[in-house]
Amino acid sequence: MSHGHDDPTLHPEVQMSTSRGYFSGFAISSILMFVATFLVASHAVPPFGLLMVIAVCAGIAIIAQIYFLLHIDVSEHNIWNTVALVLFMPLFLITIGLTWWMFSQLYLRTMIMPGMMH
Amino acid sequence: MLVDLAGGWNPMLGRLAWSQIPYDNPILAPLFVAVVIGAVLVLGLITYYGKWTYLWKEWLTTVDHKKLGVMYILIGLVMLFRGFIDGLMIRTQQAWAVGPHSSGVFGATHGYLTPFHFGQVYSAHGVIMILLAATPLLVGFMNIIVPIQIGARDMAYPYLNALGLWFTAAAGALIMISLFVGDFAHNGWFGYAPIFELQYSPGVGVDYWIWTMELLALGTTLGGINILATIIKMRAPGMTWGRLPIFVWASLASNVIALTSFPALQVALALVAADRYLGAHFFTAGLGGNLMLYTNLFWIWGHPEVYFVILPAFGMMSEIFPTFSEKPLFGYMTMVLASMAIAGVSWLVWLHHFFTMGAGPYVNSAFSVATMLVGIPTGVKVFNWAFTMYRGRLTFNAAMLWAIGALFLLLVGGLTGMMLAVPAINYMVHNSVFVVAHFHSMLLTIVYAIFASVIYWFPKVFGFKLNEFWAKTMFWLFSAGTALVFVPMYMLGFMGMTRRLDYVFNTAWHPYLLVMEFGIVVYTLSVLAFFALLYVSVRDHASNQVGADAWGTSRSLEWLTHSPVPFYNFAVLPHVNARDEVAWRRDNGIDHVQPDHYEDIHMPNNTGVAIVLGGLTFVLGFALVWRIWWLCAFSLLAIIALVIYRSFKGDPGYIITAAELEQMEKAAMRREARIGKQQHRVGSGVLGEAIAYARSDLPSLASQPGSTGGLDHRS
Ligand code: HEM
Ligand SMILES: [Cu+2]
Numbered sequence: 166m167s168h169g170h171d172d173p174t175l176h177p178e179v180q181m182s183t184s185r186g187y188f189s190g191f192a193i194s195s196i197l198m199f200v201a202t203f204l205v206a207s208h209a210v211p212p213f214g215l216l217m218v219i220a221v222c223a224g225i226a227i228i229a230q231i232y233f234l235l236h237i238d239v240s241e242h243n244i245w246n247t248v249a250l251v252l253f254m255p256l257f258l259i260t261i262g263l264t265w266w267m268f269s270q271l272y273l274r275t276m277i278m279p280g281m282m283h
Numbered sequence: 284m285l286v287d288l289a290g291g292w293n294p295m296l297g298r299l300a301w302s303q304i305p306y307d308n309p310i311l312a313p314l315f316v317a318v319v320i321g322a323v324l325v326l327g328l329i330t331y332y333g334k335w336t337y338l339w340k341e342w343l344t345t346v347d348h349k350k351l352g353v354m355y356i357l358i359g360l361v362m363l364f365r366g367f368i369d370g371l372m373i374r375t376q377q378a379w380a381v382g383p384h385s386s387g388v389f390g391a392t393h394g395y396l397t398p399f400h401f402g403q404v405y406s407a408h409g410v411i412m413i414l415l416a417a418t419p420l421l422v423g424f425m426n427i428i429v430p431i432q433i434g435a436r437d438m439a440y441p442y443l444n445a446l447g448l449w450f451t452a453a454a455g456a457l458i459m460i461s462l463f464v465g466d467f468a469h470n471g472w473f474g475y476a477p478i479f480e481l482q483y484s485p486g487v488g489v490d491y492w493i494w495t496m497e498l499l500a501l502g503t504t505l506g507g508i509n510i511l512a513t514i515i516k517m518r519a520p521g522m523t524w525g526r527l528p529i530f531v532w533a534s535l536a537s538n539v540i541a542l543t544s545f546p547a548l549q550v551a552l553a554l555v556a557a558d559r560y561l562g563a564h565f566f567t568a569g570l571g572g573n574l575m576l577y578t579n580l581f582w583i584w585g586h587p588e589v590y591f592v593i594l595p596a597f598g599m600m601s602e603i604f605p606t607f608s609e610k611p612l613f614g615y616m617t618m619v620l621a622s623m624a625i626a627g628v629s630w631l632v633w634l635h636h637f638f639t640m641g642a643g644p645y646v647n648s649a650f651s652v653a654t655m656l657v658g659i660p661t662g663v664k665v666f667n668w669a670f671t672m673y674r675g676r677l678t679f680n681a682a683m684l685w686a687i688g689a690l691f692l693l694l695v696g697g698l699t700g701m702m703l704a705v706p707a708i709n710y711m712v713h714n715s716v717f718v719v720a721h722f723h724s725m726l727l728t729i730v731y732a733i734f735a736s737v738i739y740w741f742p743k744v745f746g747f748k749l750n751e752f753w754a755k756t757m758f759w760l761f762s763a764g765t766a767l768v769f770v771p772m773y774m775l776g777f778m779g780m781t782r783r784l785d786y787v788f789n790t791a792w793h794p795y796l797l798v799m800e801f802g803i804v805v806y807t808l809s810v811l812a813f814f815a816l817l818y819v820s821v822r823d824h825a826s827n828q829v830g831a832d833a834w835g836t837s838r839s840l841e842w843l844t845h846s847p848v849p850f851y852n853f854a855v856l857p858h859v860n861a862r863d864e865v866a867w868r869r870d871n872g873i874d875h876v877q878p879d880h881y882e883d884i885h886m887p888n889n890t891g892v893a894i895v896l897g898g899l900t901f902v903l904g905f906a907l908v909w910r911i912w913w914l915c916a917f918s919l920l921a922i923i924a925l926v927i928y929r930s931f932k933g934d935p936g937y938i939i940t941a942a943e944l945e946q947m948e949k950a951a952m953r954r955e956a957r958i959g960k961q962q963h964r965v966g967s968g969v970l971g972e973a974i975a976y977a978r979s980d981l982p983s984l985a986s987q988p989g990s991t992g993g994l995d996h997r998s
Contacts, residue, residue: 252539252543253543256543256630259630259631260547260583260630263631263634264579264583266646267579267634267640267642267646268575268576268579268642270642270643270645270646271575271640271641271642271643271646273643274641274642274643275641
């Protein structure tokens with residue numbers, strides 16, 4: 166009549182996590198953040214290029230974090246992580262996509278162009 | 284320091300200075316004295332009666348989901364009261380400061396609040412009512428009821444549960460202390476760019492707002508994860524998805540929203556904090572900042588949030604209507620689908636809060652249509668409740684009255700919401716008090732459902748019923764107050780009165796504002812009735828005791844176990860056979876079968892870590908507000924260290940042996956037997972004799988195996 170007597174560290178999702186994985190995730194995202202901050206602070210690239218570089222850095226950081234820190238993949242024993250991913254993808258597309266749409270329509274009408282905003 | 288701070292800063296105290304204590308404020312100073320005296324009195328009483336160990340052992344360190352839920356509800360009720368006082372102040376100012384000839388006191392030109400103070404009052408009112416009253420009250424109910432309804436012994440993560448509570452408490456403390464140390468934001472509950480930028484709001488008010496909301500978001504997200512995991516993983520044998528009580532389904536839908544949307548709020552506020560603390564330019568006017576991006580990010584969370592709070596209320600109504608109609612809920616499957624549909628659509632509509640941004644006809648009509656889609660599942664629910672009551676054996680007790688009140692308000696709020704969802708109408712009434720009336724109808728739906736639930740589930744948690752007379756008195760006073768305040772508010776909205784006026788220029792509106800002031804006085808009476816309700820009920824509790832099935836017509840699993848619910852919930856986990864298990868057992872004559880033997884059960888230990896972490900987050904919040912960097916570093920490090928310590932220590936839990944369990948169960952059964960006799964002797968059929976004898980189809984108690992007696996009206 167008991168639950169939870171089994172050793173939690175034997176669970177597959179816990180077994181998957183290694184300090185090396187966490188460390189690489191942390192290192193990769195930190196480096197990417199420093200790169201982005203440095204590029205912005207030093208004005209090394211023209212604004213539009215900056216936007217692109219930061220976006221790419223953010224994209225890589227997201228993937229690194231999903232993989233190394235959250236261990237989200239599509240394997241069998243990680244079924245709940247996969248469910249979370251399936252829930253997350255449409256929401257991500259909705260928020261980013263609709264935001265992009267409404268603001269592009271807004272700029273169209275108020276004549277604020279992203280390149281002019283500084 | 285990356286930003287320029289008005290009023291100086293020193294390394295020791297940050298921005299804190301004596302001048303920040305409003306001891307010269309004619310309202311706050313006496314209040315402060317009263318609070319101090321009250322606090323000393325309470326602490327003194329606890330010490331005098333030697334209750335500190337009890338308090339620490341039984342409540343402050345508990346991981347029991349029921350006690351945590353009760354504390355959530357207590358916080359919610361206290362904050363509801365504070366928010367009500369804010370509302371009273373707003374109404375009074377608007378009834379007073381009308382027209383150029385209105386008088387002014389306490390330094391205000393008109394009325395008694397300066398614009399600066401008025402802004403803080405309505406901002407605090409909104410934050411408190413939505414995030415610190417409605418949310419904790421609902422989370423509290425989900426905490427108490429969900430595990431019992433699915434036949435679990437506790438939440439999936441008892442310690443995380445305690446952590447969520449103490450984060451909420453820390454946030455409550457933070458917003459309360461802003462009354463007496465510094466001031467609060469004046470940017471409304473949702474904030475406006477760029478008014479909340481450091482340049483335009485140089486004080487600490489906005490910082491209090493940011494960190495209070497961040498803490499609440501954190502606590503609610505943790506709570507949401509816990510409830511989701513509990514529902515998915517901890518159901519009793521036989522509790523299939525198709526048998527889950529609707530309140531559990533509603534909690535599931537609601538917490539899916541919480542889990543997915545609160546991070547958006549946290550990001551939005553973190554970016555505001557970056558602007559104010561690091562000199563970033565996310566939402567500044569100029570320098571690449573984008574004002575509307577804030578509004579956008581906020582409502583990406585904000586609209587799902589309003590459905591996060593309404594869905595549990597829908598769940599409550601879905602439990603109460605069937606019980607007091609003596610019928611199963613009409614359209615179980617459609618109810619489930621409607622809850623999920625509402626959760627899904629809630630993600631697609633947030634732009635309706637800023638149609639007037641001017642994103643153009645395509646965007647506005649798309650979001651308008653999406654918004655109106657919500658009306659379909661909501662309408663399904665309303666019809667389901669109506670059909671549940673149709674031809675039922677209705678009992679109009681206080682819980683039922685509150686639930687019916689909720690239904691009517693839902694109609695009013697939903698229909699005005701539909702009006703607001705039409706961009707052409709919205710352009711006319713946006714930011715008018717019509718909008719305010721709309722969302723108060725909606726949020727009052729929640730308040731009605733909550734009071735219905737307080738009455739409905741109180742006997743389950745505490746073992747005795749609340750007084751019917753005072754509960755009904757409170758209901759009628761509250762409803763009169765609602766009508767008197769919000770009908771004129773809808774009318775004023777159509778006349779063009781904008782929201783948040785500290786001075787009302789149009790004297791033609793005065794009569795309406797006076798009616799609303801009268802309404803708030805009636806509300807005040809209902810608050811007094813609530814106190815009377817608590818007092819009378821506790822005074823008479825010995826004669827209002829109830830057994831497991833407090834209402835005699837209950838349907839779902841929580842009514843199977845004893846009242847008050849033992850800390851282990853179920854001595855032996857029940858096996859679920861049907862959708863409305865308790866009703867099913869009653870109909871099949873096995874509602875009093877007790878388990879024939881017991882086994883050891885494994886329970887989690889109490890822990891003081893959660894409350895200490897709560898305290899440390901409060902310190903961290905306070906230090907961030909006042910920019911006391913050493914204290915920030917200290918509390919943050921302490922938090923990290925404590926979390927690591929707790930993670931490695933873990934909790935082996937403890938065992939209740941079968942013998943101990945049997946003793947406790949026997950005591951609980953003796954209690955029920957005693958109540959049965961006592962009620963029989965006194966003859967006070969709580970539910971009314973009509974139902975008692977109309978239910979002669981039920982088998983008599985004496986023939987039941989292991990029968991221990993129950994309510995008189997079934998014997
Ligand atoms: C039938 C469903 C609903 C519809 C169609 C609807 C529609 C709307 C619209 C269009 C607005 C924007 C008004 C404006 O600012 O111009 C609005 C505001 C609001 N609604 Fe609803 N709503 C619905 C349900 C709810 C529910 C269930 C709640 C909460 C429990 C709620 C709470 C709010 C709040 C808090 C605001 C205003 C926030 C603010 O400006 O301070 N609504 N609603
Ligand atoms: Cu909305």
